[in-house]
Amino acid sequence: MPTYNELKNKLLDYAYDHKIPITGEFEITSHCNFNCEMCYAKNTDPVLKKDDWFQIFDMAQKNGMLYALLTGGEIFTHPDFIDIYEYLYDLGVKITLYTNGSLLKESILHTLKKRPPEMVAITLYGYDETSYKEFTKSQSFNAVDQTIDALKTNHIPLVLRTIPLPYIYQRLDHIIDYAKSKGCHLGYFLYVSKVKGQDRLKPKDLLDFELRLKTAFPIKSQPKHKRLCGAFKNGYFINHKGYMQACPMMPIPSRKVEDDLMATFKTLQKEWETMLEASPCTNCEHRDGCMTCLARRYLEGNVFKCAAYLKDIALERNHG
Ligand code: SF4
Ligand code: SF4
Numbered sequence: 001m002p003t004y005n006e007l008k009n010k011l012l013d014y015a016y017d018h019k020i021p022i023t024g025e026f027e028i029t030s031h032c033n034f035n036c037e038m039c040y041a042k043n044t045d046p047v048l049k050k051d052d053w054f055q056i057f058d059m060a061q062k063n064g065m066l067y068a069l070l071t072g073g074e075i076f077t078h079p080d081f082i083d084i085y086e087y088l089y090d091l092g093v094k095i096t097l098y099t100n101g102s103l104l105k106e107s108i109l110h111t112l113k114k115r116p117p118e119m120v121a122i123t124l125y126g127y128d129e130t131s132y133k134e135f136t137k138s139q140s141f142n143a144v145d146q147t148i149d150a151l152k153t154n155h156i157p158l159v160l161r162t163i164p165l166p167y168i169y170q171r172l173d174h175i176i177d178y179a180k181s182k183g184c185h186l187g188y189f190l191y192v193s194k195v196k197g198q199d200r201l202k203p204k205d206l207l208d209f210e211l212r213l214k215t216a217f218p219i220k221s222q223p224k225h226k227r228l229c230g231a232f233k234n235g236y237f238i239n240h241k242g243y244m245q246a247c248p249m250m251p252i253p254s255r256k257v258e259d260d261l262m263a264t265f266k267t268l269q270k271e272w273e274t275m276l277e278a279s280p281c282t283n284c285e286h287r288d289g290c291m292t293c294l295a296r297r298y299l300e301g302n303v304f305k306c307a308a309y310l311k312d313i314a315l316e317r318n319h320g
Helices: 004-018 050-062 081-089 106-114 129-136 141-153 172-181 203-216 261-277 294-300 308-319
Strands: 023-027 067-071 094-099 119-123 158-162 186-188 235-238 243-245
Touching: 023 050, 050 081, 050 261, 067 081, 081 094, 081 106, 106 141, 119 141, 129 141, 141 158, 158 172, 172 186, 172 203, 186 203, 203 308, 243 261, 261 294, 294 308
Parallel strands: 023 067, 023 235, 067 094, 094 119, 119 158, 158 186
Antiparallel strands: 235 243
């Protein structure tokens, strides 16, 4: 009998092949109570009102959306988070929440107990109050710790994640120990874009970061699927201003979603496919170890050219 995840992967593969947008990622706010230096998402722009999101969700669900991700900024800063979440949930959509875990009010927990999300993913930036204060410029570790306990006590599916930045890498063993002490899996991102005045991990350290996390939190069986990137195949991202784009990292191509979400999806899909055709990576010998994609090459400086940082990582992975 196939598991839920195996069936979900089959559905995602089918949608990928047939270009049906069954996943939607929604940046419901760009506001955040943390002040991390590397953050590209945070700003104080006005955000869409809940009625705007309801309209977008209705169109998304009518056009095939089965899975949604709510992200930010920090999603729990949105004044109408509960209404937005409940509306989406009641459309029959499976929801994942990305949060920093510091603002889980009793009313939100109550909602999540009544209408459980498919997953909550909390990004960890440290392992105690001192590291949180240094990295996020907020005194929130205690609140994050309590959120983790509250979600676990209430059997709400939870993963922790962390990011490969030098400050975190230097404290990785402590962060791993903390996640283990909570009985949580610790996942990770592997790519961070360059931010002025901020160091990134050298490729060798990045691979060490990955290896230590993989060793500490082995995944028993990786589901097999053929998808590389679902952008404009089985999914899309809509930012806090209501603009559709491939993913949070890639601001081009982009269009405002007006009253025909599928028309916007198809228009952007064509533009995206034209960009994909001009990829420098098609016959590259380093491709297997490279985390190349349009967004990452864009953030490295040129979508249509090999990026030195990505290539160095690929070389380290393939020969290191
Ligand atoms: S373009 Fe890159 S970062 Fe964006 S969804 Fe695709 S693989 Fe991920
Ligand atoms: S980014 Fe550079 S190294 Fe990576 S696959 Fe493309 S051409 Fe090759």
